[in-house]
Amino acid sequence: MTQRKPIIGGNWKMNTGLESGMHLAGCIVDGFTCGDCCDVVIYPPLPFLQAIESVIDTSELQLGAQNVWCEESGAFTGETSPTMLQEVGVKSVLVGHSERRHVLHEGSALIAQKVAFALVKQLQVVLCVGETFEERESGNTMKVVLSQITSGLANISSEQMVNVVIAYEPVWAIGTGKTASPKDAQEVHVAIRKALGEMFTEEIASQTRIQYGGSVNPDNAAELFSCEDIDGALVGGASLSAESFTAIVKAAYNP
Numbered sequence: 001m002t003q004r005k006p007i008i009g010g011n012w013k014m015n016t017g018l019e020s021g022m023h024l025a026g027c028i029v030d031g032f033t034c035g036d037c038c039d040v041v042i043y044p045p046l047p048f049l050q051a052i053e054s055v056i057d058t059s060e061l062q063l064g065a066q067n068v069w070c071e072e073s074g075a076f077t078g079e080t081s082p083t084m085l086q087e088v089g090v091k092s093v094l095v096g097h098s099e100r101r102h103v104l105h106e107g108s109a110l111i112a113q114k115v116a117f118a119l120v121k122q123l124q125v126v127l128c129v130g131e132t133f134e135e136r137e138s139g140n141t142m143k144v145v146l147s148q149i150t151s152g153l154a155n156i157s158s159e160q161m162v163n164v165v166i167a168y169e170p171v172w173a174i175g176t177g178k179t180a181s182p183k184d185a186q187e188v189h190v191a192i193r194k195a196l197g198e199m200f201t202e203e204i205a206s207q208t209r210i211q212y213g214g215s216v217n218p219d220n221a222a223e224l225f226s227c228e229d230i231d232g233a234l235v236g237g238a239s240l241s242a243e244s245f246t247a248i249v250k251a252a253y254n255p
């Protein structure tokens with residue numbers, strides 16, 4: 001068990017309705033009993049953020065957003081600024097999620113701008129990185145992941161790293177039911193931590209939390225969390241069931 005506080009994120013993606021989302025949030029609140037043991041952040045769809053904040057605001061659950069823009073205001077149709085998100089209670093944002101990289105074609109320059117601006121605005125940033133199946137098969141996992149880390153954190157100071165969480169999410173494991181083996185995931189987490197040490201300091205590297213994401217469920221969570229450098233999970237599909245998500249949260253502080 002590491003000394004880093006585990007962090008579990010629930011990425012609801014484009015799922016739930018208003019009522020079902022509020023119900024899900026309420027059930028997660030009911031099942032989450034140890035805020036000192038673990039940070040838990042849920043990332044509901046944007047239109048439901050305010051309503052879901054009203055369900056969780058007296059709990060230890062935190063509210064996150066699945067996306068953020070890199071300007072304060074202006075002619076950016078469809079986008080949402082950090083301040084707008086903060087006004088409805090958002091504390092954390094996902095940046096560089098594989099669906100935004102690969103489905104919506106967000107590039108590394110935009111991702112770096114989003115990371116930098118969200119941090120200036122005091123949001124927690126979860127920078128998601130991960131290789132595709134082809135990249136893994138061709139032996140390029142480390143090269144791809146470390147390049148996403150280097151470019152994503154290019155404009156970040158050491159002081160700002162306290163608000164950064166890394167999510168290592170192999171693209172081929174997201175929503176597919178395939179999970180990286182704990183050994184393979186741990187190997188990438190170690191490489192990420194080493195890169196953070198080279199970019200910043202050893203101390204920052206050892207304090208930064210690195211989540212694993214990719215088909216995490218109640219059956220595989222404990223084994224993943226028993227790895228020294230895996231500090232929690234970013235959970236998609238299994239976060240849509242309060243029972244599964246709560247079981248994953250509990251596995252994080254009692255792996």
Ligand code: PEP
Binds near residue numbers: 177213238
């Ligand atoms: C994700 O959306 O970040 C994710 C890891 O999804 P899933 O758990 O469904 O693979």
